[in-house]
Amino acid sequence: MSVASDSWDWLTDSANWSGDAGIPHRTLEHLQYTGLTIAIAAVIAIPLGLYIGHTGRFRGLAVASTGALRALPTLGVLTLVSLNTGINLTATLVALVLLAIPPLLAGAYAGLESVDPATVDAARAVGMTHWQVLWRVEVPLAFPLLVGGFRSATLQVIATATIAPQVPGPGGLGVYLLGGLAVGDYPRVVGGAVIVIVLALVVDLLFAVVQRLTTRRRVSTPDRV
Amino acid sequence: MIEYRSVGKTFSGGNAAVADFDLVIPSHTTTVFVGSSGCGKTTLLRMVNRMVEPTSGQVLIDDVDVASRNPVELRRSIGYVMQASGLLPHRSVLDNVGTVLRLQGVSRAETRRRSLELMETVGLDTALADRYPHQLSGGQQQRVGVARALVTDPNILLMDEPFGAVDPIVRDELQAELLRLQRELGKTIVFVTHDIDEAFLLGDQVVILAKGGQRAQVGTPADILAAPANDFVRSFVGLDKGGRELHVEERDGVQVVVDAQGRATGVLKG
Numbered sequence: 001m002s003v004a005s006d007s008w009d010w011l012t013d014s015a016n017w018s019g020d021a022g023i024p025h026r027t028l029e030h031l032q033y034t035g036l037t038i039a040i041a042a043v044i045a046i047p048l049g050l051y052i053g054h055t056g057r058f059r060g061l062a063v064a065s066t067g068a069l070r071a072l073p074t075l076g077v078l079t080l081v082s083l084n085t086g087i088n089l090t091a092t093l094v095a096l097v098l099l100a101i102p103p104l105l106a107g108a109y110a111g112l113e114s115v116d117p118a119t120v121d122a123a124r125a126v127g128m129t130h131w132q133v134l135w136r137v138e139v140p141l142a143f144p145l146l147v148g149g150f151r152s153a154t155l156q157v158i159a160t161a162t163i164a165p166q167v168p169g170p171g172g173l174g175v176y177l178l179g180g181l182a183v184g185d186y187p188r189v190v191g192g193a194v195i196v197i198v199l200a201l202v203v204d205l206l207f208a209v210v211q212r213l214t215t216r217r218r219v220s221t222p223d224r225v
Numbered sequence: 226m227i228e229y230r231s232v233g234k235t236f237s238g239g240n241a242a243v244a245d246f247d248l249v250i251p252s253h254t255t256t257v258f259v260g261s262s263g264c265g266k267t268t269l270l271r272m273v274n275r276m277v278e279p280t281s282g283q284v285l286i287d288d289v290d291v292a293s294r295n296p297v298e299l300r301r302s303i304g305y306v307m308q309a310s311g312l313l314p315h316r317s318v319l320d321n322v323g324t325v326l327r328l329q330g331v332s333r334a335e336t337r338r339r340s341l342e343l344m345e346t347v348g349l350d351t352a353l354a355d356r357y358p359h360q361l362s363g364g365q366q367q368r369v370g371v372a373r374a375l376v377t378d379p380n381i382l383l384m385d386e387p388f389g390a391v392d393p394i395v396r397d398e399l400q401a402e403l404l405r406l407q408r409e410l411g412k413t414i415v416f417v418t419h420d421i422d423e424a425f426l427l428g429d430q431v432v433i434l435a436k437g438g439q440r441a442q443v444g445t446p447a448d449i450l451a452a453p454a455n456d457f458v459r460s461f462v463g464l465d466k467g468g469r470e471l472h473v474e475e476r477d478g479v480q481v482v483v484d485a486q487g488r489a490t491g492v493l494k495g
């Protein structure tokens with residue numbers, strides 16, 4: 001009658017693996033929120049980060065504001081936004097996007113900064129335009145760090161998206177955690193947490209593979225003579 | 226013809242790197258800027274392709290001020306071999322050589338063909354085509370740099386200490402190679418070095434620079450050796466240490482050339 005064995009029973013109960021409230025469907029929802037969050041955050045953060053990294057402008061501002069953003073408590077933001085927008089999915093997305101922006105932004109500008117200035121200078125000297133320098137030299141060489149930004153943003157969002165059901169409507173794997181907590185159903189809480197952890201590990205592994213592959217293919221060792 | 230007209234460059238917050246510099250570089254010849262580190266050689270060289278903008282004066286190519294030209298097109302029309310090879314580390318040797326052709330919209334197949342041809346021209350084994358720059362020796366990287374600079378058949382070739390970082394034997398090889406290429410191609414070459422022997426070997430016109438891009442002397446190697454303009458030049462070219470002052474001694478009817486220390490360096494041929 002331990003929580004551990006009850007959680008195991010919960011996880012292996014085939015009733016929990018089907019239907020709209022089942023684990024596969026909740027996992028899919030969870031991934032959808034995560035994907036949507038990352039997509040919105042990337043649209044904001046990646047162009048900004050590339051601009052900052054390419055031009056070196058507003059770097060101090062970027063460092064300070066990503067620091068400030070990182071310090072924001074996501075649950076607080078969620079509550080605050082819910083007060084303004086009403087209780088819906090938008091509030092959750094805003095809170096999660098704010099969470100995902102700092103690592104994406106940092107990955108982009110730190111990635112470009114990691115490129116040897118001599119290589120960028122050489123690219124300009126042979127007659128590349130700013131766009132060509134950015135897309136043909138800086139982004140490919142910064143790719144592993146860019147992916148690194150996506151990796152940590154995605155992991156944070158997967159973990160934090162469990163707060164989504166804090167406002168009614170959204171589902172995802174958080175339903176098990178928050179719903180379970182509300183009624184004191186601890187096997188469900190633990191079972192849900194295990195699913196979130198496994199999901200995070202699998203996604204992290206996928207990113208690690210992508211990073212490994214891109215690092216090996218696009219050799220980034222400086223070519224000093 | 227490249228012409229510097231009272232060109233000056235002051236970097237933000239620094240003293241003048243170059244001040245009031247005048248020079249004419251004739252077409253189809255090699256002009257060498259030689260001087261010690263920090264005297265402004267790279268600054269002067271990079272003014273030709275607008276990688277450095279002068280703060281005063283003008284640089285003209287065939288009587289057209291480069292400041293009036295689109296910098297991207299200007300750079301694509303000029304070959305530039307950089308101080309450290311400046312190759313793109315994420316591109317293969319072949320792609321590095323063909324960079325500018327691709328930028329100009331030349332087809333992939335044509336780029337490949339001309340890049341391989343250029344690799345042969347500069348004495349690179351085409352088996353290296355698919356390697357990445359970090360998989361090459363320093364000398365091979367410099368050859369790739371030269372091939373990249375020549376692939377569009379530019380009229381002007383800028384070379385910034387291209388052989389500065391390779392060992393003396395490879396350097397001799399590369400110098401000989403460049404002389405051969407220049408005999409075939411007849412480019413307008415502007416070459417930067419701090420090595421006076423390299424300057425005299427490669428230069429039709431040698432520009433000896435003192436601090437701040439001051440022209441200490443301009444002339445052919447023979448002119449400079451025959452009539453060094455001042456003590457700075459005399460010491461820079463090594464006339465003060467006796468290494469360049471040779472005289473002839475007769476041994477058994479053969480005219481032996483001997484330096485100031487009495488070491489025999491060769492024989493005089495009638």
Ligand SMILES: Nc1ncnc2c1ncn2[C@@H]1O[C@H](COP(=O)(O)OP(=O)(O)OP(=O)(O)O)[C@@H](O)[C@H]1O
Pocket residue numbers: 236237239242260261262263264265266267268269419
């Ligand atoms: N981007 C820059 N910003 C500020 N100062 C610069 C810059 N580039 C060059 N300088 C300064 O201008 C002077 C000339 O530099 P330059 O690079 O032209 O010298 P150089 O003759 O090529 O030296 P080396 O043989 O070491 O390459 C130096 O004092 C250098 O510190």
Ligand SMILES: [Mg+2]
Pocket residue numbers: 266267268308385
């Ligand atoms: Mg230099």
